Amino acid sequence: MSEAQTAAPAVTQPERHSPSAAQKAAAPPPSPAASKLHDYAKLLGEGEIAELRALASRMKGKSVMMVNSTSMGGGVAEMLNRIVPLIAELEIPIRWDVISGGEEFFAITKAFHNALQGDAYELPDESFHKFLATNEANRGRLKFDTEFVVIHDPQPAALIDARQGKSGHWVWRCHIDLSQPNSKVWNFLAPYVHRYDGAVFSSPAFARQLPIPQYLSSPSIDPLADKNRELEPDFVAGVVERFHIDPNRPILTQVSRFDRAKDPVGVVRAYQIVKRYIDCQLVLAGGGASDDPEGEQVLAEVRETAGKDPDIHIVDLPPWSHLEINALQRASTVVIQKSLREGFGLTVTEALWKKKPVVASAVGGIPSQVIHKHTGLLAHSVEGTAYQIRFLLSNPAIAQRLGEQGHEHARENFLIVSNVRRVITLLLHLLR
């Protein structure tokens, strides 16, 4: 592999907290080595990978640069960690660069992120100068010598200043929901976005009225990653036992942060309705309560609503608990995603991939994942969610069919190989 094809940027590992006693109890299966294309061929068929190679051969040595703001933590870094090596394996010279910035810069971009998703923006105007100064410093540090430059998210968006005239092809890949942005932040950012050759969004609902072409690319999951790969039944059983869940009664699970938008209180209420008819358990697995004041508050509300019900299991996991999440999803009878607002539910795709029947809210991008009565069931209320869960628990054959069709849906549309294919197709289109 040439230097230009080297995938991972130079970074340091974050400090990892000691696992709890419960986490120490079971030895996790060893993580597999980095996946190669032939590993995916075993899963998807040789023909699919041959097709990808045929597509990639059209790139004829054109080089690609990906830029984002972090090398680990968060969905974008996770995705780049996986797709950059695969694109390199397709003999497309690719480099991944990460911008640097101090604490102040990242506090500003965090506020940008929230504001662009609809929150208020309360930082002083100097924050815009700091944002631009950090982008400029990175512009001097990074080398923009590739045919394609793909800039991910708002943090490095002003790097477009590095473009010489109309040279190369510059794409802004926006992973966040821009449907109702704070106007102050968006009006600041938009002139930079307008100078790209195109913008890519995860859902048509996230797009803005822009003077440049807008493209669509669904987020993907990696079927070979710890969060999604096949697990030994013993490991799954061990995780279930560790969290004191009864494997002999139906398990309803929602995996999400303790965030109001995910409506965990609504999930508890739906479970309480179901429980009147069917003896079942609820698992709320997620994180975000320990380092987020609102998360703490939401968790307190969940606990209050749950009361002393021993069949409600609130599992607050650290962000690296991929195998545990995987095991809990695989052990579930029904997976719930009762979000009040959701761009694209990666946890929904994860459940579909694991052939689990899903009951989800008909909001945002979820109806494209859960096609009602085909790949899961949609609901619009607590009562509706409860009804759909009861229906699935009472009709296991239908639940199984939905799970199997959901798996095919994920396989066809939401896996990493499809994502690589979409990236290459977009770049080929820009070459025209």
Place this chain on the structure above:
Amino acid sequence: MSDLGPFQFGTASYVVCVGNQSASTLQELQKGLESCSDASIFYHTFQTLGRHHFLTEGFSNDFAQWVLGSCNRPALAERLASVDIRDYVGLTELRTDLTRIVREYCEANPREANQAAFETLYFCETIEEQVPLGKEARTLEEFRAGLEDLPHAALQFHFITSRLRLHLHTNDFSVWLTKELGRKELARKIDQIDIYTYTLDAARARILNLVDREIRP
């Protein structure tokens, strides 16, 4: 016999573009259908069938699915779902029929026509990138070998969307089998395979089965 030569296996990959049109009511759906691009009609009908080929019970196109799931209008959804893309060799006729069905429903049910849907329908469109796979077939045996591990997108390209390229009520396989190998009956049987009730894998298995019967009668 024509001069088609060997069968060239190819595929198509798509860039999906987000347009500026959307619909939040049935009336807006009608207007959108009247004015959206041909590429948008293609995306929401031909291409969506490929993306959801594994659904063989009632999934037909995005418009029908949205009318059912977001507008809760099963009668209209049924009518839209019954539009069979195999009957169309051009997108103009397909658009005309879809628009007519929605317009008739809105005229007959004016109160429903302006009721807000649960979710908005966004009109998207596709740009196609055709790619040769570097495989060809000169005989039925070679055709069979090529078909066996053909990826889904390539199957969709040759078997479903081909009618828009050919402007004929048929597919690439049947055209080649008829014109190059003179196997009209085999071509006819392949044409009869119902893409609404077969998954792409099941359709492939059916074609392979038909070919096998020709190779080893």
